[in-house]
Amino acid sequence: MTVESRVLGQLERVDRNGQQVIFxxxxxxxxxxxxxxxxxxxxxxxxxxxxxxxSWAVTQDDSDYPAxxxxxxxxxxxxxxxxxxxxxxxxxxxxxxxxxxxxxxDRLIMQDLPAYSPERRPDGSLQSLKVMPDxxxxxxxxxxxSLLEKRGRRYxxxxxxxxDTDLDHGPGTDMMYQAIPFYMALRPxxxxxxxxxxNTYKTVFDVGYKQPGLLEMEAASGELDxxxxxxxxxxxxxxxxxxxxxxxxxxxxxxxxxxxxRWSYFxxxxxxxxxxxxxxxxxxxxxxxxxxxxxxxxxxFTWDAERFPDPARLCADLAAQGFKxxxxxxxxxxxxxxxxxxxxxxxxxxxxxxxxxxxELFHGYVWPDDSVFPDFVRSDVREWWGDLHRGxxxxxxxxxxxxxxxxxxASTPFGEWGLHIQIPDDAPQGDEAExxxxxxxxxxxxxxxxxxxxxxxxxxxxxxxxxxxxxAGYAGIQRYSAVWxxxxxxxxxxxxxxxxxxxxxGLSGVSFAGTDIGGFWGAGGxxxxxxxxxxxxxxxxSRGHSALDTxxxxxxxxxxxxxxxxxxxxxxxxxxxxxxxxxxxxNSRTGAPLLRPMLYQFWHDPATMLLHDQVxxxxxxxxxxxxxxxxxxxxxxxxxxxxxxxxFWSGEPIEETHLLAHAxxxxxxxxxxxxxxxxxxxxxxxSDERPLDLLSLEIYLDERGQAEGxxxxxxxxSQAYQRGESCRTTYTVTTEPDGMIRLxxxxxxxxxxxxxxxxxxxxxxxxxxxxxxxxxxxxxGNWQITLDSATPL
Ligand code: MIG
Numbered sequence: 001m002t003v004e005s006r007v008l009g010q011l012e013r014v015d016r017n018g019q020q021v022i023f024x025x026x027x028x029x030x031x032x033x034x035x036x037x038x039x040x041x042x043x044x045x046x047x048x049x050x051x052x053x054x055s056w057a058v059t060q061d062d063s064d065y066p067a068x069x070x071x072x073x074x075x076x077x078x079x080x081x082x083x084x085x086x087x088x089x090x091x092x093x094x095x096x097x098x099x100x101x102x103x104x105x106d107r108l109i110m111q112d113l114p115a116y117s118p119e120r121r122p123d124g125s126l127q128s129l130k131v132m133p134d135x136x137x138x139x140x141x142x143x144x145x146s147l148l149e150k151r152g153r154r155y156x157x158x159x160x161x162x163x164d165t166d167l168d169h170g171p172g173t174d175m176m177y178q179a180i181p182f183y184m185a186l187r188p189x190x191x192x193x194x195x196x197x198x199n200t201y202k203t204v205f206d207v208g209y210k211q212p213g214l215l216e217m218e219a220a221s222g223e224l225d226x227x228x229x230x231x232x233x234x235x236x237x238x239x240x241x242x243x244x245x246x247x248x249x250x251x252x253x254x255x256x257x258x259x260x261x262r263w264s265y266f267x268x269x270x271x272x273x274x275x276x277x278x279x280x281x282x283x284x285x286x287x288x289x290x291x292x293x294x295x296x297x298x299x300x301f302t303w304d305a306e307r308f309p310d311p312a313r314l315c316a317d318l319a320a321q322g323f324k325x326x327x328x329x330x331x332x333x334x335x336x337x338x339x340x341x342x343x344x345x346x347x348x349x350x351x352x353x354x355x356x357x358x359x360e361l362f363h364g365y366v367w368p369d370d371s372v373f374p375d376f377v378r379s380d381v382r383e384w385w386g387d388l389h390r391g392x393x394x395x396x397x398x399x400x401x402x403x404x405x406x407x408x409x410a411s412t413p414f415g416e417w418g419l420h421i422q423i424p425d426d427a428p429q430g431d432e433a434e435x436x437x438x439x440x441x442x443x444x445x446x447x448x449x450x451x452x453x454x455x456x457x458x459x460x461x462x463x464x465x466x467x468x469x470x471x472a473g474y475a476g477i478q479r480y481s482a483v484w485x486x487x488x489x490x491x492x493x494x495x496x497x498x499x500x501x502x503x504x505x506g507l508s509g510v511s512f513a514g515t516d517i518g519g520f521w522g523a524g525g526x527x528x529x530x531x532x533x534x535x536x537x538x539x540x541x542s543r544g545h546s547a548l549d550t551x552x553x554x555x556x557x558x559x560x561x562x563x564x565x566x567x568x569x570x571x572x573x574x575x576x577x578x579x580x581x582x583x584x585x586x587n588s589r590t591g592a593p594l595l596r597p598m599l600y601q602f603w604h605d606p607a608t609m610l611l612h613d614q615v616x617x618x619x620x621x622x623x624x625x626x627x628x629x630x631x632x633x634x635x636x637x638x639x640x641x642x643x644x645x646x647x648f649w650s651g652e653p654i655e656e657t658h659l660l661a662h663a664x665x666x667x668x669x670x671x672x673x674x675x676x677x678x679x680x681x682x683x684x685x686x687s688d689e690r691p692l693d694l695l696s697l698e699i700y701l702d703e704r705g706q707a708e709g710x711x712x713x714x715x716x717x718s719q720a721y722q723r724g725e726s727c728r729t730t731y732t733v734t735t736e737p738d739g740m741i742r743l744x745x746x747x748x749x750x751x752x753x754x755x756x757x758x759x760x761x762x763x764x765x766x767x768x769x770x771x772x773x774x775x776x777x778x779x780x781g782n783w784q785i786t787l788d789s790a791t792p793l
């Protein structure tokens with residue numbers, strides 16, 4: 001399709017229309033919506049007509065935002081200025097380029113290339129060019145390989161199974177499973193902005209790759225439509241971005257436990273053995289994933305009757321040992337007429353599968369060979385798909401793992417590994433009232449499958465929190481599903497990459513994420529696996545997984561030393577569950593990621609901008625995993641002004657900023673910020689083995705002798721927390737001028753935790769003190785004790 005190429009000429013007219021300002025440049029128009037003091041939406045209609053909102057991605061209309069005060073100032077000959085309490089947006093009268101400034105000091109935050117106009121080209125593609133100041137750093141872009149900062153890279157948003165090379169993706173890979181057109185631009189000390197490109201077609205961010213200093217944003221079609229999110233700090237940017245695209249509702253607490261997977265565990269006897277091995281060896285774990293071989297001939301929503309004669313019985317027996325079962329689902333439905341395969345028959349009868357522009361069914365090859373693909377853009381298809389999960393839930397399956405939903409499709413029968421193909425761009429998709437093409441909805445294929453699944457699970461079990469895991473997704477995927485980073489490899493380089501990859505996902509709104517612990521492809525070795533579990537035990541989503549042709553990779557597969565290391569870190573993960581769960585609650589409320597790059601908190605410090613190999617877990621804990629073979633020491637940077645740092649293992653304060661940490665094989669360098677109280681539980685083999693009957697308060701004072709920690713609690717499984725059935729206990733330590741130390745617990749909220757002891761431990765220990773065991777916490781959870789800091793506890 002060709003259209004007239006267009007750029008903007010001279011500004012002719014400015015109109016204010018409610019919360020919008022419309023700029024007319026001849027036939028083309030620019031609309032700026034003022035959604036808050038720090039959130040603007042910018043749209044260009046090159047033919048003057050703005051497109052109606054599509055219902056699938058961003059869920060709010062501009063009119064959903066409460067009105068804010070702003071002014072339009074037209075007295076400058078060069079630009080028109082929109083002023084909010086925090087921002088100024090200048091629209092150049094010539095060619096419509098933008099400049100965003102901080103209203104307080106007129107500092108430039110974002111600037112279009114001067115003297116250039118946003119453009120529509122003859123092929124319908126759209127372009128905007130932004131200046132990249134030398135001291136600006138770029139993050140986010142969803143799920144990306146290589147290191148943390150993205151200057152000099154070019155990133156396409158087009159959901160893809162990146163299997164073009166021998167070992168799938170590597171540091172140079174562009175397109176990945178997730179397509180999240182969002183980035184954050186940051187300058188040390190000054191902060192920065194976030195930009196969400198509200199376009200579901202193929203989009204590209206060229207971050208100074210083609211032309212140094214120039215950020216080029218491009219969309220294949222649709223509208224040039226983006227949100228500018230001012231921070232200035234990263235936390236505020238992420239908070240506003242997730243207010244826009246949604247946040248992760250609290251998952252069931254068990255989903256925070258350790259997951260064990262492999263392609264594939266079958267038949268059921270092997271799964272029983274697996275569960276028993278974990279329990280016999282006292283290795284904490286609680287979720288077992290069933291990969292594609294549980295199905296009958298890879299037909300989704302079926303069970304192989306020989307391998308799994310009685311799934312309900314299996315799930316019940318596993319549940320009795322504390323194990324939850326998650327089953328994989330692929331979107332490709334076997335083309336299987338006249339065979340009483342209900343999923344195919346219903347889909348065909350109701351015309352639920354994607355057709356090509358010529359009306360023929362689209363076919364492709366996936367695991368079940370010849371397959372057809374549900375059109376998840378249609379609401380009736382989503383409802384059907386969601387309801388298909390009834391049988392799995394009735395059998396006792398607790399979570400759904402959505403794989404291959406980019407969607408990944410081959411041109412030849414599977415096993416021959418032909419070319420990867422796609423549903424044709426012009427294939428019609430979506431409800432009749434909102435008809436679209438595959439080109440517009442490709443990036444939403446997995447996202448809308450996940451939405452279908454999530455909504456189905458909510459309907460089928462209204463009081464239960466769903467657990468979903470997905471490979472593909474679009475901006476907002478965090479509302480429906482956890483994400484794993486697909487088929488990584490058992491390479492040290494991939495362990496290193498896991499940190500920045502998860503950190504950038506977190507900045508892109510997706511916090512409930514993890515990598516395949518140990519690497520998916522390839523064998524790796526004992527040392528790599530051990531180092532990976534040390535890090536993976538602290539990922540928000542923690543799962544060991546591996547490909548079908550790899551040697552065993554269960555925690556005991558590598559011999560006794562590694563098994564001992566696995567036990568140490570899995571036990572530690574379970575001790576940290578109360579802490580992790582509290583972070584999940586924060587994430588559900590503010591979007592704050594669990595795993596954060598150092599710059600998230602220390603953006604005033606230029607030294608954190610490129611630091612990819614150490615991360616924060618919440619604001620209190622710093623992880624500095626070893627990711628090099630044979631290395632027993634590694635460099636760690638401890639930013640100043642953080643309240644001081646403590647070694648988690650020894651409890652000793654650390655004075656150095658540049659630390660050479662000693663990290664033998666079984667040691668994950670772990671640091672705690674002064675001023676923190678970690679709220680830990682006892683070791684458990686699985687999260688609901690028993691209630692939290694002993695709470696440890698691990699106290700690390702800052703320079704003023706103060707510390708604070710929080711514990712969020714609810715029933716861990718139901719939707720009751722949405723109705724207010726939760727509580728939050730804040731623990732505070734202060735040191736009074738007379739040297740007395742006061743520890744106070746204050747609880748808010750109606751949820752009543754089980755009775756428990758509280759163990760109080762200062763780090764480093766007070767003279768001659770062991771842990772102090774406080775009386776049982778009273779029902780209200782409010783108490784106070786005063787200690788004389790001079791006397792032993
Ligand atoms: O074509 O279901 O990323 O985790 O084990 C491979 C088999 C299909 C890809 C997933 C991987 C899973 C595998 N799947």
